[in-house]
Amino acid sequence: MIIDLPSTSTSAINKAMVDLRDSGGAVALGRVLTLVVITDDAHAEDAISAANEASREHPCRVLVLARGNKRGAARLDAQIRVGGDAGASEVIVLRAYGPLVEHGETTIVSLLLPDAPIVAYWPGTAPDDLRTDPIGAIAQRRITDSAEARDPAKALDSRRTSYRAGDTDLAWTRLTNWRALLAAALDQPPYEPVTSITVAGAPDSPSTELLAAWLAAKLKAPVVRARTKRGTGVQSVRLERKSGAVELIRPEQSVATLTQPGQPDRRLSLARRLVKDCLSEELRRLDPDDVYGEVLADGLPQVNKKVMSVRDAQTAGKLSTPAAAAKRQAAAEQQSAKVSRSMKGAPPEPERSGDLTLAAPVSPTPAAKKAAPRKRAVAKKATA
Incomplete structure (x- = not known):
């Protein structure tokens, strides 16, 4: 009305x-x-x-x-x-x-x-x-x-x-999923300090600046800001450690690839968040967001100290090239499809009743079929 x-x-x-x-x-x-x-x-x-x-x-x-x-x-x-x-x-x-x-x-x-x-x-x-x-x-x-x-x-x-x-x-709220994925990746062994950080994103994306500021404030490592084309938003993050780099790349606007040393590449849903979703998240809390305030005060001044183009960052080995990222994502898709096909073709597990396994009936072999009449005759003679 x-x-x-x-x-x-x-x-x-x-x-x-x-x-x-x-x-x-x-x-x-x-x-x-x-x-x-x-x-x-x-x-x-x-x-x-x-x-x-x-x-x-x-x-x-x-x-x-x-x-x-x-x-x-x-x-x-x-x-x-x-x-x-x-x-x-x-x-x-x-x-x-x-x-x-x-x-x-x-x-x-x-x-x-x-x-x-x-x-x-x-x-x-x-x-x-x-x-x-x-x-x-x-x-x-x-x-x-x-x-x-x-x-x-x-x-x-x-x-x-x-x-x-x-x-x-809301530029900060749009980073909730990025922050969750990166925090989960670093919360797995080996627990090594991050030595350098590279964040790639558009120059007109305040979310990219805040993501770089958050990583700088929390990981206490130098940050390199790589700039992509305008309008592309946040594109990738690379965290260098002694055992290898943790890299989260979103070449498209919906699917990202997470690369970690010693683990297969994983495809993750990482679409751009809508305004209504971000607004709903902010209305869930009425207390101050202390982390946001810390990022503005401590992290943001560190972001603009070292800025380069994304091509220079790729040449210096601080970021994966688009071709390498596309190759990794294709390999991850193939592996995911292979696992899905193997799961569909696997035989069903036997039903269980308490601690007893109800195995499926086994068909008798030809030799067993020939021996069956002889066994019945011997059993009949013995009972007689």
């Missing part, structure tokens, strides 16, 4: 919400937080769609502040969405025009759920300093997305200089 309220006020919106609950039974019970989405009018629907999907895991009230044209008279248009048009939440879209664009915090204060945490989310351009932003000041958690900024590198630097407990960025 969608209810339009053109040229309205916050008091009229609250009255409409009360009338809606009385008539339709739509209540705020079970809402665990208030999600405030600050965006522009052109990108509001994309942000609402991501918030709706995230609300299926985290029922909440979604307040979308869509800032319109600053020129002209002050006007506030509202839209209330409940039911199938709002996922598991109730969505209030506020489109502000004129002077109201600069006073969004006064617009949303009266619409916040009482005694519920506040999470602020900027899906596009965010303030340089979230600490001084009026909405950021009242929120327990502040979520930005440096990848959607006009200058991702500058946006990431702003996040570092203005960080305070409760801040996070």
